[in-house]
Amino acid sequence: xxxxxxxxxxxxxxxxxxxxxxxxxxxxxxxxxxxxxxxxxxxxxxxxxxxxxxxxxxxxxxxxxxxxxxxxxxxxxxxxxxxxxxxxxxxxxxxxxxxxxxxxxxxxxxxxxxxxxxxxxxxxxxxxxxxxxxxxxxxxxxxxxxxxxxxxxxxxxxxxxxxxxxxxxxxxxxxxxxxxxxxxxxxxxxxxxxxxxxxxxxxxxxxxxxxxxxxxxxxxxxxxxxxxxxxxxxxxxxxxxxxxxxxxxxxxxxxxxxxxxxxxxxxxxxxxxxxxxxxxxxxxxxxxxxxxxxxxxxxxxxxxxxxxxxxxxxxxxxxxxxxxxxxxxxxxxxxxxxxxxxxxxxxxxxxxxxxxxxxxxxxxxxxxxxxxxxxxxxxxxxxxxxxxxxxxxxxxxxxxxxxxxxxxxxxxxxxxxxxxxxxxxxxxxxxxxxxxxxxxxxxxxxxxxxxxxxxxxxxxxxxxxxxxxxxxxxxxxxxxxxxxxxxxxxxxxxxxxxxxxxxxxxxxxxxxxxxxxxxxxxxxxxxxxxxxxxxxxxxxxxxxxxxxxxxxxxxxxxxxxxxxxxxxxxxxxxxxxxxxxxxxxxxxxxxxxxxxxxxxxxxxxxxxxxxxxxxxxxxxxxxxxxxxxxxxxxxxxxxxxxxxxxxxxxxxxxxxxxxxxxxxxxxxxxxxxxxxxxxxxxxxxxxx
Amino acid sequence: xxxxxxxxxxxxxxxxxxxxxxxxxxxxxxxxxxxxxxxxxxxxxxxxxxxxxxxxxxxxxxxxxxxxxxxxxxxxxxxxxxxxxxxxxxxxxxxxxxxxxxxxxxxxxxxxxxxxxxxxxxxxxxxxxxxxxxxxxxxxxxxxxxxxxxxxxxx
Amino acid sequence: xxxxxxxxxxxxxxxxxxxxxxxxxxxxxxxxxxxxxxxxxxxxxxxxxxxxxxxxxxxxxxxxxxxxxxxxxxxxxxxxxxxxxxxxxxxxxxxxxxxxxxxxxxxxxxxxxxxxxxxxxxxxxxxxxxxx
Numbered sequence: 009x010x011x012x013x014x015x016x017x018x019x020x021x022x023x024x025x026x027x028x029x030x031x032x033x034x035x036x037x038x039x040x041x042x043x044x045x046x047x048x049x050x051x052x053x054x055x056x057x058x059x060x061x062x063x064x065x066x067x068x069x070x071x072x073x074x075x076x077x078x079x080x081x082x083x084x085x086x087x088x089x090x091x092x093x094x095x096x097x098x099x100x101x102x103x104x105x106x107x108x109x110x111x112x113x114x115x116x117x118x119x120x121x122x123x124x125x126x127x128x129x130x131x132x133x134x135x136x137x138x139x140x141x142x143x144x145x146x147x148x149x150x151x152x153x154x155x156x157x158x159x160x161x162x163x164x165x166x167x168x169x170x171x172x173x174x175x176x177x178x179x180x181x182x183x184x185x186x187x188x189x190x191x192x193x194x195x196x197x198x199x200x201x202x203x204x205x206x207x208x209x210x211x212x213x214x215x216x217x218x219x220x221x222x223x224x225x226x227x228x229x230x231x232x233x234x235x236x237x238x239x240x241x242x243x244x245x246x247x248x249x250x251x252x253x254x255x256x257x258x259x260x261x262x263x264x265x266x267x268x269x270x271x272x273x274x275x276x277x278x279x280x281x282x283x284x285x286x287x288x289x290x291x292x293x294x295x296x297x298x299x300x301x302x303x304x305x306x307x308x309x310x311x312x313x314x315x316x317x318x319x320x321x322x323x324x325x326x327x328x329x330x331x332x333x334x335x336x337x338x339x340x341x342x343x344x345x346x347x348x349x350x351x352x353x354x355x356x357x358x359x360x361x362x363x364x365x366x367x368x369x370x371x372x373x374x375x376x377x378x379x380x381x382x383x384x385x386x387x388x389x390x391x392x393x394x395x396x397x398x399x400x401x402x403x404x405x406x407x408x409x410x411x412x413x414x415x416x417x418x419x420x421x422x423x424x425x426x427x428x429x430x431x432x433x434x435x436x437x438x439x440x441x442x443x444x445x446x447x448x449x450x451x452x453x454x455x456x457x458x459x460x461x462x463x464x465x466x467x468x469x470x471x472x473x474x475x476x477x478x479x480x481x482x483x484x485x486x487x488x489x490x491x492x493x494x495x496x497x498x499x500x501x502x503x504x505x506x507x508x509x510x511x512x513x514x515x516x517x518x519x520x521x522x523x524x525x526x527x528x529x530x531x532x533x534x535x536x537x538x539x540x541x542x543x544x545x546x547x548x549x550x551x552x553x554x555x556x557x558x559x560x561x562x563x564x565x566x567x568x569x570x571x572x573x574x575x576x577x578x579x580x581x582x583x584x585x586x587x588x589x590x591x592x593x594x595x596x597x598x599x600x601x602x603x604x605x606x607x608x609x610x611x612x613x614x615x616x617x618x619x620x621x622x623x624x625x626x627x628x629x630x631x632x633x634x635x636x637x638x639x640x641x642x643x644x645x646x647x648x649x650x651x652x653x654x655x656x657x658x659x660x661x662x663x664x665x666x667x668x669x670x671x672x673x674x675x676x677x678x679x680x681x682x683x684x685x686x687x688x689x690x691x692x693x694x695x696x
Numbered sequence: 697x698x699x700x701x702x703x704x705x706x707x708x709x710x711x712x713x714x715x716x717x718x719x720x721x722x723x724x725x726x727x728x729x730x731x732x733x734x735x736x737x738x739x740x741x742x743x744x745x746x747x748x749x750x751x752x753x754x755x756x757x758x759x760x761x762x763x764x765x766x767x768x769x770x771x772x773x774x775x776x777x778x779x780x781x782x783x784x785x786x787x788x789x790x791x792x793x794x795x796x797x798x799x800x801x802x803x804x805x806x807x808x809x810x811x812x813x814x815x816x817x818x819x820x821x822x823x824x825x826x827x828x829x830x831x832x833x834x835x836x837x838x839x840x841x842x843x844x845x846x847x848x849x850x851x
Numbered sequence: 852x853x854x855x856x857x858x859x860x861x862x863x864x865x866x867x868x869x870x871x872x873x874x875x876x877x878x879x880x881x882x883x884x885x886x887x888x889x890x891x892x893x894x895x896x897x898x899x900x901x902x903x904x905x906x907x908x909x910x911x912x913x914x915x916x917x918x919x920x921x922x923x924x925x926x927x928x929x930x931x932x933x934x935x936x937x938x939x940x941x942x943x944x945x946x947x948x949x950x951x952x953x954x955x956x957x958x959x960x961x962x963x964x965x966x967x968x969x970x971x972x973x974x975x976x977x978x979x980x981x982x983x
Contacts, residue, residue, distance in 0.1 A: 111960075117952040125948055129864040129885075129921075130956075133949075136837070136866075136884055137957045139772050143838030144962070153958040165864075189864045189921055713917075715870035715880035722913045722930070723878045725870035727981060747980040748928075763870070765880040778877060816924060816982040833903075835881055842902055 051564070053206050059214035063095035066182070066207045071097050074199060076184040078161055081172075082108070082115060083180040083211070091119055091181060093159055106159035113158045118169035119181040126168045126197050128190035166191035170200050172208035179208045179215075289394030294351040294406065295363035296387050296414035297336070299327070299370070302380035302423050304344040319377070320344060326374045333506050334366035335359075335565070339405060349406060352393055357569040358512055360388050360435050364461055365509050367426040375424060385418025385458075387411075387429040416450050417458050426461040433459055438472070438640040439514050441465050464505075467519050473638050475650050477681040484526035484677075491521045494550055501596055507560050511568035512641055519639070521553035523631035527674050537669070544624050552601040553628055556608060559588020582609060608632065616662025626670040630657060634678065654678060654685045697847055698740075698829060702775060703733045706740065706766050709801035714742055714825065715763035716755035724751040728764065729819055730795040738847075740764060740777055741826040743787050743795055747818050752825075756781050762827040765835060770805055774835035775845075782826045795819050852892050852973050857918070857927050861888040864921035869896070871907035871914045879903045886918050886929075889942060889970060894931060897946050898967045905969075908933035914971070917979070926979035931971035943968045 049069045053062050063081055070079040078098035082091040089110055096103040111120040118125040127133075138155075145152060160167075164185040172179040182204050184192070301307075301323070308316045327346055328338055335358075336350040350366070351359030367384040375382050389410025396405035413429055421427035422445070433442060441462040450456045468474055468485050475481065495504065495518065508514045525546055532541045560568065563584055573581065586609045593602050607625045610618075616629065637653035640646070648656065654675040657663070663671050675685040706712075712728040726749060728742035742764055744752065756762070760781030767774040787795070796819070803814045832845040863885030870880045881904055887895040894916075898905055908914055912933035919926050937943045947965040954963040 111951075111955055113956045114952040117948055117955060121948055121951075123944070123948060125952060127949055127952065128862045130953065132864050133884065133953045134956055136772060137953055137959060137963060140838040140963070141957050141959055143836065143840075144959075147839040152962070153960065155958045156956060158956060190859065190862050713868050713870070713880045715872075715878035717872040717876060717878045720913075721872050721874070721876060721911050723870040723872040723915055725868055725880055725915050725917060725928075745981065759876065761876060761878060763878040763880045765882075767882055772882070774882065776880060778879075818981060837882075841900075 049203060049206070051566070053210035059211065059217075060095075062207065062210040062214050066203065066210075067095055067097040069203065070184060074196070074203075076186075076196075078164075078186065079182070079184045080160065081180060081182050081207070081211075082119075084110075084119065084178045088178045091116060094180070096159075099160070103159045108156070108159065112156055114167040115158070115160075115169045115181050115183045118171050118183075119178060122171045122173055122178065124168075124170050124197055124201060126192055128166050128192070130167050131163050131165045132189070160185050161187055163187050165189040168192045168197060168200060170204035172204055172211065174208050174212040177212075179211050182207060289392050290353075291390055292352055292393050292406075293359075294349050294388070294391055294393070294410070295360050296389075296391070296406070296411050297331075297346070297348040297350070297363050297367060298385050298415050298418035299346045299348075299367075300383045300418055301344040301378045302383060304378065307379060323374055323377055326377075327370055330369045330373060331366050333503070334362040334369070334509060336362060336366055340403070352406070353404075356565060358509060358565060360432065361439060361512055361514075362509055363388075364426065364428065364432075364436060364440060365505060368461065368463065369505065371424060371426060381424040383418055383421040383423060384426045385414055385416070385421045385428075386426065386432065387414035387417050388432050388435070389413070413453060416453060416456065420445065420448055420450070420456070420458050422460060427458045428461060430457055430459065436461070439465060439512065441469070464514055467515055467522065470515075470639075472640065472647055472650075473519060473635065475678065475680040478650075478679055479530065479677050479681075480523070480526055484522075484529065487526045487529070488518065488522045491518050491525070491550060491554070494521075494547075495554060498551070499554055499596075499598075502555075502558060504554075507558065510560055510563075510565045513557075513639065516635055516639060517554045517557070519635045520556065520628065520631040521550045523634065523674070523678070524549055524553050524627045527627055527630065527670070527677055530677050531670070531673055534673070540623055544627070548601065548604065549624055549627060551598060552604040552608070552624070553631065555589065555593060555598055555601055556605050556628065556632065557585060557589060558592040558596075559585050559590070562588035562591075579613065582613060585609075604628070611662070615660045621662075623670065626662075626668065629662075630671050630674040633657060633660075634674070650678060650680065651683050651685065654683075658685060698733060698735050698738055698777075698832065699845070699847075700735065702832065703735050705768075705773070705775065706731050706733050709768070709798065709805045710766040711769050711802065712742060712764060712766045714744055714752060715765070716752050717759070717761060718751075718755050719758050724755055726752045727817070728825070729817065729822070730791065730798045731764075731766075732791070732794070738829045739782060739826055740779075740829060741824050743791055743819075743822045744825050745817065745819050746821045746823055749823055753784070753823075756784065756825075760827070762825070764827070767835075769802060772837055774837075776833040776835045777827075777829045778831045778833070779827045779829040782828050784823055784825050787822045787824045791824060792820060792822070795822065852976055853888065853890075853894075853929075854976070857920075857976065858888055859922055860918040860920040860925065860927055861886050861894070862921065865919040867919065868917040869904060869914055870916075871904050872911050873903075873907050874910040879907055883916075886916055887942070887946065887968075892973050893934070894929065894971050894973060895942055895946070896969045896971065897950065897965055898936065898969050899950070899963065899965060908969070908971075913974075924982065926981055928977050928979055930974040932974055934970045934972045936967045936969050938967045940968075942970070 049065060052065050066081060067079050070076045080096035080099075080103055081094050083094045084091055091108050091110060093103045093106045108116050110116050114125050114127060114130065141152060141155075160183070165188060166186040168184050170182045172182060182200065184200065186192070308319070311319075324338075324341060324346065331338055331348050334350070335356060336348045337352055339347045339349050341347070348363075348366070350356075350363040356362070363386050367386060370384065371382060387410055389408065391406040391408035391410050393404070393406045395402040396407070397403055417427050417429050427445065428436065428442075436442060441464070442459045443462055445458045445460055447455055447457045467488055468481070504517055505514070508516055528541060528544055528546060528549060532538070563581070567581055570577070586606065589605060590602055593599050593605070604622075604624055607621060608628050611621050611625055611629045612632070621629070634653050634657065637648040637656060638650055657671050657675065660671070662668060679685050712731060713725050714728045715723055715725050717723045726744060728744045730743040732741045733739075734741075762781055763776060763778045765774060765776040799814055799817070799819070832847060834840055834843045834845060866882045866884055867886050868880065869883050870878055872878045881902070883896060883904075885897070887897070889895050904914075914931050914933065916929045916931060917926055918929065943965065946968050950963060950965045951960070954960050957963075
């Protein structure tokens, strides 16, 4: 007999599932919508500590997004012996409270063996085995266990169970099922596993949060009990009464203390981990800010202690609000100084500029409170973050050279200023006006040349946005002033800087307003088509430009700064921004700008490929797109050169269908004097 | 002697398969649809649709060894009959009628589940394959599966 | 060798049929609940209890199976050859976990157990003509 050819080990082929992975990648490319939605679900889950909410989000998503009609989440008991249904969807009357022992059915086995189980013919196999069982019983051959009712569909054919495991603990199991055979495939398995991971962590965190709440409740119960006891005692038993009163007070104080302590000890996001001693030290890239009130000791020497504290606490309150506005966290206060952190406990794309903007805002809004002003020093770098201190007094804290350096920078800062370390220069240069301070010899660091942040770079001085030889620079710089004035007078209620800080679109609204109005004036001045230009209301134009993305504050900064948005993601973002903006307009009574802004979004969704647009929309679109291209932002790489950006405007689909004088004129307005930007000329016929 | 209850079983609404093998001991299987049992001669005549009979036919030409298994589609009750080919010929009119009756009986049994399973099968032409039964085995899954029935002892 | 379109027939929704042959030349025909798709050239059967099928393939490795697609009732004939048996590993685990789930639901835990996964090489595949 001829030798059989060598066959690769089946085990290897199973482990190296390349074909499946390739196919899944292709299918996944088609299913990116689902994955994006899953990412959104994941972030929704991780944003809450409410267990019921997490369960609701997860199961709603099962149904509406992924199309699984019957789903349930079971939680494991502490000893991991029993699974209890915590939430369900698609079952008459719900199944909450039903229990199954670990190892029972597809759900129980998935949980016990901590493996995903996907079966497509459960009912068929059960029927088969039930027959075998009947015959086994009839033959009296073996002692059989009773059959068990599973909590789901009685006639389920397809079942997919995902065990929810965090570290090495079984949290529970997520299951979907269907009466149809083979209803779930590898892709469903993969998608559900991804959601399962998030749900597991979310539930785990929520349960720990619940245990913290439970402790508080226990204190409440003890409180109630003591109160009751107190009430039923006879008045004559004075000593006993006094004892109990003291105990009652003690309990009340402890309860308040534990609640405020929790809030004080760490950023809220890490509290659940902290309570379970599971917060590990981590290395993070952060911005560290130190502040100091100049001459506070002297200033407060004549004051009563409670007046001193009142002043300081007022300052801390205002500073705290500003720091929170820019997504920072006050780590500690030390006398009259604050130490704040940006970029903890989770990384953010904008933490460095957030720190600087917060510092500038603090100087602007609270600096005048003290006669000698404030110093603020900022450094960015890697620190180690975690719980620091003796066990009953530990705080969330950071250590590292970066922290010490920040403290030094603050000490060298001029009064009323905001100083940053030299390593911050490159990162901050695009947006801020920086001034070099005197070189200093600093103990433990060496020679140090810090930078003072004078403020945001003015649009007129930002050569990336405004070419100094352009017509705009020559004739229309005053428009910028007018825009600032209108902003202060009519829209003072909006903090534009903190809005723009979320995606580093600093001065964007002012720039768009300035360009649009300048363009309008130039078109009017140049004489042609006067009727068309006079129909546009300058004030309305300016208002719409300033408010066109006012809804940014309702969108997660992470989404705004996402470099990897695909077409569908960008559309969703645009839609959410528009919705948020329209709502904000209503809130500030600026509804009249809504139609123009909505049209602007419509233009930008297709780059004007669909339909005709009013002059006002064209003016805004030209300005908005131009600034988006030329201003430095996080979600793009380097900004475009001015000439390149203007040429890109000429290439808009809108400008291909017809000659568009607004866009051509805009190029004339902003281009360097020596450049030539011509609209794309299309020949009407080819000559061969 | 094939017990009467098995005769009734084979005549009932069952699905059946015929197993054969070639000179190199390579086995082949095909569907049979309908059968007639002659208890007195211990012979079973199985009606095998011609669409899938080629290998079975050539195997039987080489050696006449036959295995015939009948299965109740819902109950999974099952028996296997092993023996030797006695003859092969085309089915008669009457035998084709038996096949159609069987089709509707099995269809009715599966009506709760999948009647289409049965209605699509091409039964004509079929070959009547007669073999003499040497051994009978219980194939019903569960305890005792694979047990040989003692034909002399059964009533 | 095994095309993608055969996969639905290997989900076990409708039982499959297998014929084996002893060294003495006697064929054996029986139903089996599922033929597992391992890869394009391999399938597996679950070995739960000793049977004639089990004994036969260890003497004479050749077998033929009919698998049936529960959606369109297409039948496929596979000629296969017993290759080896696995008592552990990913294939075994995958089969075992399903068996355990079903057994636990029918009170047969411990009685209905997977002993091994028998792996077969696929020698040929063809669609049946039974449905015209």
